[in-house]
Amino acid sequence: MAPKAREELVVPYRHVPAKARKDAGSLISQSLPMAAMFMKNKMLSWAALFLSIQTYLNEPINKVEEDGSQPPLLKVVFALVAVLTCYIDIIFPQTNPSIKKAADVATEITSTIVSTATS
Template sequence: MASKKDMRRADLVIPYVDPPKQNSDADMSGAMSSTMPMAAMFTRNRMIGWVSLVFSLQSWLAETPEQRKTANTPAYMSIFMSLMALIVTYLPLFLPPPAARSSATAAGSQAPSQ
């Protein structure tokens, strides 16, 4: 029965203390919300444009007062950029690009060979 006795000593217990949060921690959602609109405009991919809008809204809503003070650009600018990315990706639906004239005229204007 002596082996089932609690051998822990209360005087040796060290309480857990959370480590202090460092200011140098990278803000991944902020980085994603600022780079994804550029990727959407470059690739003209509509899905990336919509995902960038969602990321931008989430980063704006989750912004802390400390992030507002230290950020170079406000979070609503990333929302503006993602909206511009959506406009750029949907622009060919409303303003279709002109047809390639060189290939169409080259095939149709050739003189028949005799």
């Protein structure tokens, strides 16, 4: 049997959390959904969703809270809203007749220009 340690030599354990690192992925996952919503770019919105999920999964458990930082779950919800914003035209299609008429006129002009240029 191993000898018991003397009590005056025992040092109690004190946990010191690791210092927070500046993470570029967190910055990108916070700003990319807004860019996707402004541009209505589906690829950006999906990339924002995957990056925010990755940031959420890589978030340390014992992270020191910083001022002005969003919680990781809020970043995921924000990216999900960006994806839904890009696909809102499928749910609520635009039925404005003047827009449809303008698109038809533009298509007709383009087709006549192309046909005259090729002949």
